Amino acid sequence: MPRPTPDQTLQKIRAALVAEVAEKGIGATSVGAVAKRAGVATGTIYLQFDSKEDMLQKIYLQIKTEFHGLIVAAADEPSSKEMIRKMWFEMFAFVDAHPLDFMFIEYAGAAQVLTAKQAKDIAYTQTEITAMIQRAIDDGTVAELPVSVVTTLLVAPAMHLARTKALRLEKLSKAQVDITFERVWLSIAAAAQPS
Structure with missing residues (x-):
């Protein structure tokens, strides 16, 4: 071998x-x-x-960077709704392909495994995603909600489905992802915005 x-x-x-x-x-x-x-x-x-902490930090940064690249690729979409939709479906594609990686970045982020310098160096990831969501709020596509609320509404179902898939080894169905997006969209879309 x-x-x-x-x-x-x-x-x-x-x-x-x-x-x-x-x-x-x-x-x-x-x-x-x-x-x-x-x-x-x-x-x-x-x-x-060098250590367990070094391993956690480097692997967290690697996975976070990969995940971030998929999400921000949506910034080039012509409309804010299509941008949010692409962000969502890229996130779910990542969850479907790598549920444990998604859980890992959530757990490691919550545990604040990064040094202050590492956290500062990777802060651009949140800044870029925040700017994308703010763009959708500013142009009237997304309701005037705090960006943190919109982010929570978008990410929470992904975390739940990642756990479900990881723990039960269930495949995410396209219909499940589609209907979840449509329900989340109803919660974040501006009232006057056509669907």
Whole structure:
């Protein structure tokens, strides 16, 4: 059997860390458990990362950056409704393909695993998404609600469906995602805006 490449080893470690955090939480996750799940020696992890915290931070930044790239690609849509719709469906495509990764970025974000410098360096991700939502509010597509409320209404169903998929190994149906978007859209759309 051929020896795994460094990138393949890193991907195994990433998948193992994400699964450990999703199952046990950040506090109960250990380097040893990640190594065992990844099928690598603990020393192999220390070749890639300085500590558990370093591993959490680097993998969080990697997944967060990938996720962010998918979401902000919607900024080029011609209308704000299409932009919000694309953001939503890109988020759900990510959730469908990587439910544990989505849960990991939610858990790691809530646990504030980043250093102050790392948090500052990645603050642009929230700023860009906030600007996209604010654009939709400013042009009258989305109701005049605080951006944080709109964000919560958009993200909460994704988190619920990620948990459902991860815990029950259920496939998200297109009909389920479509109807969920339509119901969320009703809650955030400006009243005078046609659907």
